Amino acid sequence: MNRQIAIIGSSGGNLYNLGGKEPQKLLDEILLQMESAGLTCVALQFIAAQSSMDSAKETTLAALYSWSISQGAPVIISEGSLKEVNEAARLLDREIAEQIELGEIEGIISMSADPVNTNRHAFEAAAKHKLPLTGTGGTSMAMLQSKGVHVIAASGTTGTTNRTRAVAFVTSLSKHWGLSYRPVIGGGAAAAIHAASSTSPWKRINIRGIMMASLPGFIGMALILAASKIPGLSALTSVFDLMIKALPVIIAVIAAKQISELDEVSIVAGIVAGVLSVEGGIIGGMIGGIGAGLIVHYVFRKCVEWRFPATTVNIVAGGISGLIAGLIVYFLIAPIALSAGELIRFLIETLVSWSPALAGLIAGLLIWPAIIGGVYHAAILPIVLLEMELTSNSFLGAVDMVGLVMVSAGITLANIIAPRDKGEAAVAAPGFAINMGFGTFVEAAYPFMFSNKLVFAGAVASAGLGGLLVGIFEVRGTAYVPSFLGPVTSNNTIGFLISMAASLLCSFLITFFVNKMSVYRNSKPAVSM
Incomplete structure (x- = not known):
């Protein structure tokens, strides 16, 4: 018998920039991974605001997602201001708490939840019945632990993606119950076409999200520098110099993928644009990646509409889009971008030197x-x-x-x-x-x-x-x-x-x-x- 799971949370503050602003995709990825492990969603309370919760107000537009048993999918049950949606969410919170009391829920996935207000009753019931809970959101997870909830895995949100979060959630619950689970790698042509025709790519430009997702590359560079100082490992200095040149490529790939959301196609476009943007530093890489993401989105969609063969679509969208964006940066923007980065560093150093x-x-x-x-x-x-x-x-x-x-x-x-x-x-x-x-x-x-x-x-x-x-x-x-x-x-x-x-x-x-x-x-x- 499948384990019954409740998904509770919101689009969050930091989470908003890492998938929370597109709740359907976020939830679909979790449900996809849950299905692979034999987990069934029986309850859902997800508040999706149209801005980060760090800056959201009571008047911010929002929607409340719940679980439809008949449709077997998330559905919107309330829309309006954040204040109105929160009121509806409190009613749903009591319903989920009742499901927990009746033994209809066996585990919880939490994302940027609110244990004090809109999710209070559900988490109190979860603590009472010692339900295993896994989730992200530094503040909310710390509060859940302090309230006695049985947290089996917790982390912040920085550096995660919809897929990595979903895999982490399901892995934690599977290990807790001893279930067999193999992560599902979704995608394919259908998913790519859907991504190419959904939200405007201009709305997905988020410098903050691009920088945070690129952070592991910078940390890897720092670790190589540290290792190069160990006696006998001085040869790693040349590796460090090479990694510095690779940083614009990393940022370009992240930018292109986040904006176009076309997986391998956008990755190729980002790499091509990033290589040509190296002379512009990380600002040049970001501009090249953003350009590649925007161009690949429109080129891919046009190629699909013109019924190009799938292989040709990938070659044209990935290769040519990356070339166009990269060449623009290489010939026109790189010197300006490099000077901008040097100016910011100079200002910091000047302020500190005083x-x-x-x-x-x-x-x-x-x-x-x-x-x-x-x-x-x-x-x-x-x-x-x-x-x-x-x-x-x-x-x-x-x-x-x-x-x-x-x-x-x-x-x-x-x-x-x-x-x-x-x-x-x-x-x-x-x-x-x-x-x-x-x-x-x-x-x-x-x-x-x-x-x-x-x-x-x-x-x-x-x-x-x-x-x-x-x-x-x-x-x-x-x-x-x-x-x-x-x-x-x-x-x-x-x-x-x-x-x-x-x-x-x-x-x-x-x-x-x-x-x-x-x-x-x-x-x-x-x-x-």
Whole structure:
């Protein structure tokens, strides 16, 4: 008998730029992978807004997807303002909670959900019945863990795609129940034609999403640089130089694929455009990739309408589209794009050179408000990647590691050693391990920061201290790598190590003493009158 699954969530903040703004495709990929593992969807509550939840308002247009048993597919049951859709979602939330109470749901997939409001009853029921839950969304997953939900796998959203998320969800549930599962690679001519005739490619241009999806290439470059410093591996320096030249190609491929969504055809177009855009740096690569994605979309559609043979369609759409976009960048745009990238790096270096310590302090103090407010991925991360293009590390990348990752690690470590209650230690442990082991998932600290103003203030102060030290030592580094590799990939190993240790220790001590005071106050007997 197939296991019965509920899918709960929203188009999210960061998720919106990585598939959430096209909910039908996102849900279809999950359902495709579920079917391969013998999992059946029996409940669905997905709020799809027409903008990122980081900037959405009550008046933002949205739609509520539910599950139609008769159609065996997602259906829209409410449309209107986000406020109206949320009200409808609360009613559906109670229905799903009732299904859980009746034993009709055995597992949950969560994406950027709202455990406090629109999904409260369903997750309370899930916690009560210990249903296995897997999902993404740093803030929501951390809150679910703090509420006692049986989370079997959790992660943030950065760097994921609809397919990688779906495969991760189904793999986690399959392993939990011992089910056989082989990921399905969808696509084919029918899917390509559908993609070519759906949403306008102009609406899929998203610089933030392109940069985030390209991040693994930059991290790979940083790791090669670190390895080249090991005695006997100096030959890797030439590999590092080659990888720098490959970065525009990576970005061009990501851009072309995201915009046209034609899989192999768009990948070929992106590669051709990227190779011709190398002299323009990563800005040139992005322009070339965007151009290739737009051109391949229209060329592919026309070739299909003209009934070209499928092979000819791929050759014309992939090869010629990439050539047109790449040649435009090569002859016209590359010098301008390269100068733009150099100007941005020059401005950063100039600001830092005026007062490195002050620049580090300000960056550290602002980095938590930036990531909570949704500014980090939109503005800071692209600048980090522009800095890394030249030397594989950056000033803001170092502030990221000390101000976010190490501070989150310190807060979670304090809640492992001295939690306010025993349940918090179990919530904090996975977050600490991911922070230290992978240099990401800083949202693990959110439950502790948002529940205590002193811990929140301590996080900001610790980030400021770390940023100050980064400035004093003039460190250039990166996050998104294991913590022990951070200093090795930097330009100042000792300085980066001191900065990381200081911010971790500061956030740890503040949280430790705040927790101790909280436990002491709660254990103090009430004075009777």
